[in-house]
Amino acid sequence: MPTRIKYSTSKTPAVKRPGAKRSAEKRAKTKSAELAASGKISASLAVLLSQMQNRGNKLGGLPSFAAHALKSSAPGPAGPLGTAPQPERVHLLVRCDANAKAVDGVVELMGSGSVRTALVAIDQIPELVGRADIRRLSAPRQLRPLLDVARTLVRVPAFRAAAATGSSGRGVVVGVVDTGIDVSHPAFAGRVLALWDQEIPGPGPGPGFAKLGKVLRGAQMGVSDDTHGHGTHVAGIAVGGPDGLAQMGVAPEADLLVVKTNFQNSGILEGVRWIFAEAQRLGKPAVVNLSLGGHWDGHDGLDDLSVGLDEECGPGRLVVAAAGNEGGDLIHARHDITAANPALLPIDIASKSSGIAPQWLVLNGWYAGGGQCDVRVLSSTGAATPWQGLLSTASGASGAMEYTLGSDLITVATPENPAPSGARQIMLTIESTKASRPVQGGQWSLEVKRANGTPGALHVWLLAPPELPPTCAQFAPGVAAASELIGSPGAASMAVTVAAFTSRNEWVDVTGEVRRVGLQAGTVADFSSPGPLRTGVRKPDVTAPGAMLVSARSSAAQVEDSDLVSPTYMVMAGTSMACPFVTGVLALLLEKRPALTPAQAKQFLKTKSRVPGLPAGGFDPKWGFGLLTL
Amino acid sequence: MKAHKFDAALAGALQRQQPTTSRFDVTVRVAAPLPAAQITELAALGVPADARRSIFVADLDRSGLAALSDVDGVVSISLAQMLRPLGPRWR
Numbered sequence: 055m056p057t058r059i060k061y062s063t064s065k066t067p068a069v070k071r072p073g074a075k076r077s078a079e080k081r082a083k084t085k086s087a088e089l090a091a092s093g094k095i096s097a098s099l100a101v102l103l104s105q106m107q108n109r110g111n112k113l114g115g116l117p118s119f120a121a122h123a124l125k126s127s128a129p130g131p132a133g134p135l136g137t138a139p140q141p142e143r144v145h146l147l148v149r150c151d152a153n154a155k156a157v158d159g160v161v162e163l164m165g166s167g168s169v170r171t172a173l174v175a176i177d178q179i180p181e182l183v184g185r186a187d188i189r190r191l192s193a194p195r196q197l198r199p200l201l202d203v204a205r206t207l208v209r210v211p212a213f214r215a216a217a218a219t220g221s222s223g224r225g226v227v228v229g230v231v232d233t234g235i236d237v238s239h240p241a242f243a244g245r246v247l248a249l250w251d252q253e254i255p256g257p258g259p260g261p262g263f264a265k266l267g268k269v270l271r272g273a274q275m276g277v278s279d280d281t282h283g284h285g286t287h288v289a290g291i292a293v294g295g296p297d298g299l300a301q302m303g304v305a306p307e308a309d310l311l312v313v314k315t316n317f318q319n320s321g322i323l324e325g326v327r328w329i330f331a332e333a334q335r336l337g338k339p340a341v342v343n344l345s346l347g348g349h350w351d352g353h354d355g356l357d358d359l360s361v362g363l364d365e366e367c368g369p370g371r372l373v374v375a376a377a378g379n380e381g382g383d384l385i386h387a388r389h390d391i392t393a394a395n396p397a398l399l400p401i402d403i404a405s406k407s408s409g410i411a412p413q414w415l416v417l418n419g420w421y422a423g424g425g426q427c428d429v430r431v432l433s434s435t436g437a438a439t440p441w442q443g444l445l446s447t448a449s450g451a452s453g454a455m456e457y458t459l460g461s462d463l464i465t466v467a468t469p470e471n472p473a474p475s476g477a478r479q480i481m482l483t484i485e486s487t488k489a490s491r492p493v494q495g496g497q498w499s500l501e502v503k504r505a506n507g508t509p510g511a512l513h514v515w516l517l518a519p520p521e522l523p524p525t526c527a528q529f530a531p532g533v534a535a536a537s538e539l540i541g542s543p544g545a546a547s548m549a550v551t552v553a554a555f556t557s558r559n560e561w562v563d564v565t566g567e568v569r570r571v572g573l574q575a576g577t578v579a580d581f582s583s584p585g586p587l588r589t590g591v592r593k594p595d596v597t598a599p600g601a602m603l604v605s606a607r608s609s610a611a612q613v614e615d616s617d618l619v620s621p622t623y624m625v626m627a628g629t630s631m632a633c634p635f636v637t638g639v640l641a642l643l644l645e646k647r648p649a650l651t652p653a654q655a656k657q658f659l660k661t662k663s664r665v666p667g668l669p670a671g672g673f674d675p676k677w678g679f680g681l682l683t684l
Numbered sequence: 685m686k687a688h689k690f691d692a693a694l695a696g697a698l699q700r701q702q703p704t705t706s707r708f709d710v711t712v713r714v715a716a717p718l719p720a721a722q723i724t725e726l727a728a729l730g731v732p733a734d735a736r737r738s739i740f741v742a743d744l745d746r747s748g749l750a751a752l753s754d755v756d757g758v759v760s761i762s763l764a765q766m767l768r769p770l771g772p773r774w775r
Contacts, residue, residue, distance in 0.1 A: 347767055
């Protein structure tokens with residue numbers, strides 16, 4: 055959880071007031087206290103109201119932190135001096151029911167969804183507080199643009215201004231394959247060329263593509279939303295505009311092609327192909343952002359998605375992928391198997407009482423294929439599956455067997471034929487057979503022993519339901535390996551794979567509270583997944599700012615106040631955020647060099663990156679070739 | 685059916701999913717460049733293939749998987765993997 059730092063401000067200095075005003079002040083203070091007691095007033099707004107009431111609802115003398123929240127009212131009817139004096143009005147952020155009426159009384163709520171704004175006179179605030187569909191009112195704060203910090207750190211402004219580049223991404227297509235996009239967000243005004251929503255029924259993009267979802271253009275795109283918010287944030291980092299805005303992205307004039315994917319690796323590959331095909335039709339170079347990943351593959355860049363991406367890349371066709379957020383997670387184990395040294399890998403599974411017990415987990419094991427192994431599973435109750443060797447797939451046999459341990463079903467797949475890469479895969483699924491109870495908690499074990507040949511290094515990655523924390527099922531600390539945690543598509547040879555740097559670890563949220571996370575600023579983020587690949591290939595390629603970045607917020611996403619910095623911008627962290635930073639940089643490059651190849655792009659990034667403490671060109675499994683500094 | 689072309693994940697899924705109506709999202713690896721005759725065979729099975737690529741996608745039931753595995757140029761058939769956005773992990 056983020057560390058919360060309580061909002062604080064200096065005490066208002068005592069002011070001597072004429073006696074005639076005391077009763078009015080008392081009423082005002084009582085009113086302020088009543089509003090605060092409603093529970094709908096944020097701390098920052100309570101301070102603001104109190105200070106305003108101390109000053110007779112006037113702006114003068116307020117500390118600068120609050121002054122920006124106040125707006126002079128529009129001119130009223132002409133008075134003796136031309137314009138009648140108007141009460142000061144305050145600009146509020148309003149948390150409300152998503153279907154709250156825009157007008158229910160005098161005050162008008164602006165915007166839509168569950169976070170809106172209102173410009174009100176002080177004496178109109180009780181009306182808002184009294185509405186059942188209003189949940190909280192807060193005063194906006196003057197914010198520092200965190201993405202601006204990241205851009206400056208990487209020297210994007212200077213790079214864009216340089217004569218040799220002088221770029222904004224104009225004429226380049228940036229593809230985003232993700233959770234969708236809020237096309238109505240002003241950061242993307244008019245620049246989303248088309249959107250393939252793979253989650254709505256439709257015929258797909260047409261000949262040559264899977265019959266999956268529907269391609270939307272123009273006003274049609276409004277039917278697709280981003281309820282997660284991830285894709286909108288990612289797109290904003292890469293290409294958010296308009297140019298010059300504090301929260302603008304790296305390439306604020308690039309065009310966008312968006313795939314709201316079903317997150318199957320097959321759908322993702324089709325999405326990348328569609329983006330490149332559309333860009334080619336438009337005669338524009340393209341760079342595709344993949345802020346997604348998993349651990350179902352062999353972590354060798356030879357899985358179908360990685361190979362498929364490699365085939366799609368070429369001159370003017372680039373792919374950027376996130377390294378992953380599993381740094382420090384105990385989800386990978388490695389063991390060199392010999393006849394005398396079988397593997398015994400303990401796995402700690404959370405108990406039902408913990409509240410995070412998984413309903414299923416998968417053990418994804420790989421070894422080089424120069425030998426053969428037998429495998430079995432021991433449950434926390436001591437029960438074990440029989441040893442299982444390679445299974446014949448002749449006569450239509452599947453190459454897998456099922457066993458029952460207690461109320462858990464164990465599927466052990468050990469097909470006799472190796473993968474196209476030559477490596478052998480073993481895949482074990484442990485799932486509860488009862489919907490009402492999770493997998494048996496406690497310490498399980500995976501045992502793997504040599505049957506013949508030289509199996510070499512066994513690698514096993516542990517997968518559990520993504521909605522649960524990684525501690526729901528993990529290898530015992532003694533056997534877990536803190537490396538080789540970059541899976542597909544980050545493992546793809548042609549993809550630029552990006553690790554995350556913590557450029558900031560605190561921010562001021564929409565209610566005025568300072569928020570801080572337990573990440574050390576100024577270094578590679580703890581959560582960033584380290585390489586290399588299982589085969590020793592060097593990954594990630596480069597590090598870029600990934601925490602904490604402010605970018606566009608989807609209006610369809612439910613967001614906590616602590617993550618919002620304004621109704622339309624929010625903070626996020628992850629290699630998902632570092633990835634589009636590099637995507638934006640490559641869009642700037644493609645504007646000047648539209649035939650840039652993946653190898654040239656990687657070489658450019660390598661020469662512009664450096665690992666602290668290492669000589670130029672030095673590689674580190676966590677940093678890759680280091681922090682990008684243009 | 686040439687089940688040796690199935691990857692471990694698909695082998696496990698086929699073992700667990702007994703109903704013949706189950707459908708499977710898969711990726712298909714072929715020996716590129718695929719001859720025209722085999723491209724036609726794949727197209728007949730609902731797999732949009734071409735001569736330039738080696739990886740294609742398909743959504744098939746058991747009988748479709750069996751037929752696909754019998755096509756000469758098909759090297760392997762893998763169960764599609766569900767990936768996820770690499771979003772906030774700092775909470």
